[in-house]
Amino acid sequence: MNMKQILVVSILMALVAVVVVKVYPNYPSGKLGVLFYYCTSSHEDRREVKATSAGVAGLPLSSDTQISIIIHGYTESSFRVWILNLTDALLVAEPGSLVILVDYWDLVTISRPYMMANTRQIANTTAQFIDLLVEERGVRLSKIHVIGFSLGGRISGLVGDRVKSGTLGRITGLDASYPWLPPxxxxxxxxxxxxxxxxxxxxxxxxxxxxxxxxxxHANGGHIQPGCSTWYLPKTGYTHASDWLTTP
Structure with a gap:
């Protein structure tokens, strides 16, 4: 490349960088890690809580409090509209309950190996948070309901495996999936x-x-919904969930 070409490429890269910063000011850095928020009456009263003994000490709950933990999907955050709506619906359906939002937006990456490693990190951190609730606040695991969407569904399964204080009461997986490759x-x-x-x-x-x-x-067969296009057809060694029953 001659000097003129180098100059043109440099200018284009600089313009792209400016656009990214302006359009995507909260681009994942990996520095913040997993964030936790809790809500008691609506999504508007959201407050951050640290996954520490001091952090969970301030949560408004007792051993009988129903706790819902929502884990969003890949490329999402806990500020997605469906999460806000679900938070409000859960709090209305169960007055006096607590909704905890797991936000791993800052750990999202397009790198397959790094995302898989980050998925395990998110699960470990969330499981440790739940163990803190049990050990420090006497929360009963039977009162904990983890809800995970897409990649969050897979993470919820990892969380269930990693909780050391016992067995979670319930997990709901909403189209639980994986990043790029099956487990x-x-x-x-x-x-x-x-x-x-x-x-x-x-x-x-x-x-x-x-x-x-x-x-x-399996809503409408579990493959595609009326009015929705076939936007992604992954090719894996499995053709249906039932294959897991016979796969060693």
């Missing part, structure tokens, strides 16, 4: 062993590959 074993996904009750809702092709839960809902 090597059931331990890397959401399955019926991860909580006392595992409910899976399958509405797309992606969600159809996860192992069975205790209760499985």
């Amino acid at each position: 090597k074993t059931k331990d890397e996904f959401l399955d019926a062993s991860d909580a006392a009750l595992v409910v899976t809702l399958r509405t797309s092709t992606i969600g159809s590959y996860s192992p069975p839960g205790h209760i499985d809902f």
Whole structure:
């Protein structure tokens, strides 16, 4: 490349950098890690809580408090509209309950190896947070309901495996999926062993590959919904969730 070409490329790269900063001011850096928020009456009263003994000490709960933990999907954050709406619906359905939002936006990356490692980190941190609730605040695991969407569904299964204080009361997987490649074993996904009750809702092709839960809902066959286009058809060694039953 001559000097003129180098100059043109440098200017273009600088312009791209400016656009990224302006359009995407909160681009993931990996420095913040996993953030936790809690809500008691609506999403508007959200407050951050640290996954420490001092952090959970200030939570407004008792051993009988119903706790819902929501884990968003890949490329999302806990500020997505569906999470805000679900938060409000849960708090209305269960007055006096607590909703905890797991936000791992800052750990999102397009790198497959790094995202897989980050997925395990998110699960470890969330499981440690739950163990703190049990050990420091006497929360009963039977009162904890983890809800995970897409990649968050897979993470919820990892959380269930990693909680050391016992067995989670319930996990609901909403089209639980994986980043790019399927897990090597059931331990890397959401399955019926991860909580006392595992409910899976399958509405797309992606969600159809996860192992069975205790209760499985296949909306309209679980592959595609009326009015929705076939936006992604992953090619894996599995063709349906039932294949997990016979795969060693």
